[in-house]
Amino acid sequence: MDENRDTFPKRVIQVVAAIPEGKVATYGTIARLASAPRAARQVGGVLYRLPKGTKLPWHRVVNRLGKISLTESDYTGQKRRLLAEGIVFGKDDCIDLQQYGWQGESF
């Protein structure tokens, strides 16, 4: 069967699923780990159309500023999940990537 080909969404899902709890990754990092270092935007595109009952910790994905890129509604929901994992938000609702930023398993 041929449905196991490495599609971008699948790779993104794998990478996001590998983010350790209590850590966050940026779109750029995920894109890089997904063999598409310039496709940070598409990472968001994939997450945007994630199935409803996904197990994916998509809430651990933030932009390079360490902030949630979502609009107000989803923003609150994601922030709440992150707080539940012990992630601390700074003054400007920004996460300290130096501390929580996940760079991947290799390099």
Added chain:
DNA sequence: AAACTGACTGTTA
């Protein structure tokens, strides 16, 4: 098949 969209990022004004 072509055109538009977008949960980003880096550079320039």
Added chain:
DNA sequence: GTAACAGCCAGTT
């Protein structure tokens, strides 16, 4: 220091 523009690549219509 903040604001705006362009580049980027894959999904959706």
